[in-house]
Every structure is written in C-alpha cells, then in structure tokens.
Amino acid sequence: QQQVKQSPQSLIVQKGGISIINCAYENTAFDYFPWYQQFPGKGPALLIAIRPDVSEKKEGRFTISFNKSAKQFSLHIMDSQPGDSATYFCAATDRPLNRDDKIIFGKGTRLHILP
Amino acid sequence: GAVVSQHPSWVICKSGTSVKIECRSLDFQATTMFWYRQFPKQSLMLMATSNEGSKATYEQGVEKDKFLINHASLTLSTLTVTSAHPEDSSFYICSAINGQASSYEQYFGPGTRLTVT
Numbered sequence: 757q758q759q760v761k762q763s764p765q766s767l768i769v770q771k772g773g774i775s776i777i778n779c780a781y782e783n784t785a786f787d788y789f790p791w792y793q794q795f796p797g798k799g800p801a802l803l804i805a806i807r808p809d810v811s812e813k814k815e816g817r818f819t820i821s822f823n824k825s826a827k828q829f830s831l832h833i834m835d836s837q838p839g840d841s842a843t844y845f846c847a848a849t850d851r852p853l854n855r856d857d858k859i860i861f862g863k864g865t866r867l868h869i870l871p
Numbered sequence: 872g873a874v875v876s877q878h879p880s881w882v883i884c885k886s887g888t889s890v891k892i893e894c895r896s897l898d899f900q901a902t903t904m905f906w907y908r909q910f911p912k913q914s915l916m917l918m919a920t921s922n923e924g925s926k927a928t929y930e931q932g933v934e935k936d937k938f939l940i941n942h943a944s945l946t947l948s949t950l951t952v953t954s955a956h957p958e959d960s961s962f963y964i965c966s967a968i969n970g971q972a973s974s975y976e977q978y979f980g981p982g983t984r985l986t987v988t
Contacts, residue, residue: 799964799979863914
C-alpha cells in the first residue's frame with residue numbers, strides 16, 4: 757500500500773512543551789521520509805527529513821525518530837513556540853534519486869501552541 | 872537557493888472560463904515539476920507529474936482535458952484549468968525537482984488560490 761497514516765489530526769500544546777506527531781507506513785520500499793510545515797495560505801516547506809539508515813535526526817528543536825522494524829516515524833518539536841503553530845505533514849517516497857518519484861503525504865496535523 | 876514561484880497567488884474567475892497558473896523555478900533547472908491541489912484542512916493531492924519536453928502524467932481520476940499541463944522549458948510549467956466550475960475552487964501548489972542536484976528534494980511553490988464563481 758502507498759498510504760502514510762498520520763496522527764493526531766490536531767494537537768494543542770502549551771508553550772515550552774514537546775509536540776509529538778506520529779506517522780506509520782506500509783510500503784517497505786519507502787526510504788526517504790520528509791516532514792513539511794505549512795502555514796495558512798502558503799505552500800509546504802521542508803522542515804527535516806530522514807533516511808532509514810539512521811534512527812534519529814535532530815535539527816535544532818526538531819527531531820525525527822525512526823523505527824524501521826515498526827515502520828513508524830515521528831516528529832518531536834522541543835520547547836514548542838507559538839510560531840510553530842502550523843500544519844505538519846509527514847511524507848514518504850522511494851528510490852530517492854529517481855526524479856519522477858511521487859511523495860506520499862500523510863493527512864496532516866494542525867498544531868496549535870498556546871502562548 | 873531553490874526558490875519556486877507561482878503566479879498568480881490568487882485568482883477569481885467566472886464559471887466556464889479558463890485560467891492559467893504558472894510555476895517557475897527561479898534559480899535552478901527543474902526537469903520535473905509536480906502539480907497538487909489542496910482543499911481546506913486537507914492534505915495535498917497529487918494531480919500530475921510534468922517532465923520538461925514531454926507529456927504530463929496524470930494521476931487516476933484527474934481529467935487531463937480539464938487540467939492542461941505544459942512544461943515547455945526547464946524553468947516553467949503551466950497548469951490551465953479549462954471551463955472552470957465552482958468545484959474546481961481550490962489551492963493549487965506546484966513543486967519542482969532540481970535536475971542538477973544529486974539529492975532528491977521537491978521544492979514547493981507558495982500556492983495559487985483559485986475561486987470560481
């Protein structure tokens with residue numbers, strides 16, 4: 757199957773807290789897992805991405821945890837800030853060097869950080 | 872670097888008319904571009920994959936005669952919504968792949984909001 761399942765659909769976190777968004781996939785051929793951040797009325801922007809040869813990748817306050825055996829990956833936003841309020845999409849694709857590859861998107865998580 | 876622009880950013884048209892949306896890669900050559908549509912509070916839905924100099928590949932359920940895609944140069948792809956109807960109102964987003972880069976990455980445009988009255 758090609759789909760990527762994302763949860764929760766919406767998330768409210770206090771400022772300074774940790775935001776956690778989870779995704780699961782079926783297709784074992786997927787080997788590139790990006791996360792996108794989208795603000796209202798804007799296109800998505802790449803936030804962070806991981807390949808399955810590592811279990812974790814950290815960039816600033818954003819961390820991806822990857823569990824290849826469980827076919828799950830998650831985004832952790834540490835010290836969440838009101839400016840992080842946006843919709844987050846996990847995604848997956850295979851054969852990352854093939855220019856025609858499609859990105860399969862999760863349904864998105866609307867994150868709201870309370871000031 | 873890797874900037875993708877779209878024009879217009881929003882457009883209102885009357886039912887039955889056609890509207891063209893442009894997607895440009897500003898600082899790289901995009902051998903492949905993708906067109907998505909996104910309804911409010913929903914995910915991105917891939918409409919078609921566009922390769923420079925060849926016909927676009929449409930996803931199942933997307934009418935190729937209604938959504939005309941042209942990728943005539945390495946920096947420009949256009950999406951024309953023909954005989955638009957209110958149900959075509961949506962947020963249209965393009966993305967582009969840098970054909971000269973060794974790593975896979977899709978760079979997204981800012982989107983075009985289409986409203987059909």
